[in-house]
Amino acid sequence: MKKIMLLFCLLLIASCNSQDKRPLMGDTEYQQELNASYKDASKSPLKTKDLKNFKGLDFYKVDSTFIVTAKLTKIANAPTFEMATTTDRKPLYKEYGILNFTLKNKDFELTIYQSQDDLSDAKYKDYLFLPFTDDTSGEDSYGGGRYMDVMITDENPDGTIKLNFNNTYNPYCAYNEKYSCPLTPRKNHLDIEIKAGVKVFKKH
Incomplete structure (x- = not known):
């Protein structure tokens, strides 16, 4: 009985130590x-x-300044086009709308896209794709730009939608060149430093 109790205690300690070594980052x-x-x-x-x-x-410090409300102007009857990528792959997209917002007292505009390949996937059909570059691109953040996922279901009745630049991520190509990643369109450059979200990845 003592041996069983000892074994149980050892397992419990090992479990606790394992959890301590793997905290959520x-x-x-x-x-x-x-x-x-x-x-x-x-x-x-x-x-x-x-x-x-x-x-x-590595992330910038969370900054509520970079959470903005954008006016979404949808683009009717937008044509389907092949999005350029880092490889020969050409995924199909449509321009879903134009986003206008103010950040640090400056007015900006971005085009947001909808993947046509994802429309048949129940998990991703409500996702919109927002790629952008800014004045940190190639310095503190990835040179190819960063992405933000925006949900159609988050659009408000007044035609606005919230953009949280703290919740951005890098293309997989930033970590591994084997991936094929959409290239950020030139018109989606923001002439400001977006010091929010994920930073450039330092490879080993």
């Missing part, structure tokens, strides 16, 4: 979920050597 739920997915070898875009040393993505 990140200051927000979004950061924690993103880090958890990158730490998971079954779905991580990281190369083996980078995954081995992975301790969490």
Whole structure:
């Protein structure tokens, strides 16, 4: 009986120590979920050597200044086009709408896109794709730009939608060149430093 109790205690201690060594990394739920997915070898875009040393993505400090309300002007009858990527792959997209918003007392405009390949997928059919570059691109953030997922279901009755630049992510190409990633259209450059969201990844 004593041996069984001792074994139980040892297992309990080992379990607690294991949990202590693997805390959720990140200051927000979004950061924690993103880090958890990158730490998971079954779905991580990281190369083996980078995954081995992975301790969490590098983020700018969360800043509420970079949460803005944008006016969404939908584009009627937009043509389907082939989005340029880092490879020969040409996924089908449509321009869904134009986003106008004010950030740090400056007015900006971005085009938001809808993947035509995802429309038949119940999991992703409500997702809109917002790629952008800014004045940190190629310096503190990835040179190819960053992405933001926006949900159609988050659109308000007054035609506005919230953009949270703290919840941005890098294309998988930023971590591993084997992936094919949409290139950010030139017109989606923001002439401002977006010091929010994920930073450039430093490979090992």
